Amino acid sequence: xxxxxxxxxxxxxxxxxxxxxxxxxxxxxxxxxxxxxxxxxxxxxxxxxxxxxxxxxxxxxxxxxxxxxxxxxxxxxxxxxxxxxxxxxxxxxxxxxxxxxxxxxxxxxxxxxxxxxxxxxxx
Numbered sequence: 819x820x821x822x823x824x825x826x827x828x829x830x831x832x833x834x835x836x837x838x839x840x841x842x843x844x845x846x847x848x849x850x851x852x853x854x855x856x857x858x859x860x861x862x863x864x865x866x867x868x869x870x871x872x873x874x875x876x877x878x879x880x881x882x883x884x885x886x887x888x889x890x891x892x893x894x895x896x897x898x899x900x901x902x903x904x905x906x907x908x909x910x911x912x913x914x915x916x917x918x919x920x921x922x923x924x925x926x927x928x929x930x931x932x933x934x935x936x937x938x939x940x941x
Contacts, residue, residue, distance in 0.1 A: 820838055846869055848869065850911065851865065852866070854905065865884075874923070882900045909935050913929075
């Protein structure tokens with residue numbers, strides 16, 4: 819089970835730290851990712867972290883977002899900085915028990931999802 823938290827209302831340019839806490843198996847054995855879904859739009863890839871700790875980001879968030887994992891807390895974090903109004907969305911955490919290189923940024927690879935946490939960025 820994945821449970822996100824940390825969302826909220828922030829002004830443009832502000833920051834938040836989103837958390838994805840897992841129960842059961844350790845997140846360190848999964849490929850874990852964050853996606854966001856803005857109103858009326860598709861759920862888009864934001865960032866991912868591999869079991870070995872390698873990271874990958876969508877071009878639009880490089881330099882502003884940082885994904886990390888705390889194995890002791892069994893939690894993956896997403897530090898989001900310099901937020902933009904267009905990044906108002908529900909942010910979802912997802913985990914994949916398998917790995918498909920060409921699908922690593924696609925929703926289809928991830929078979930475990932949290933309920934999401936709302937981030938609202940005011941202009």
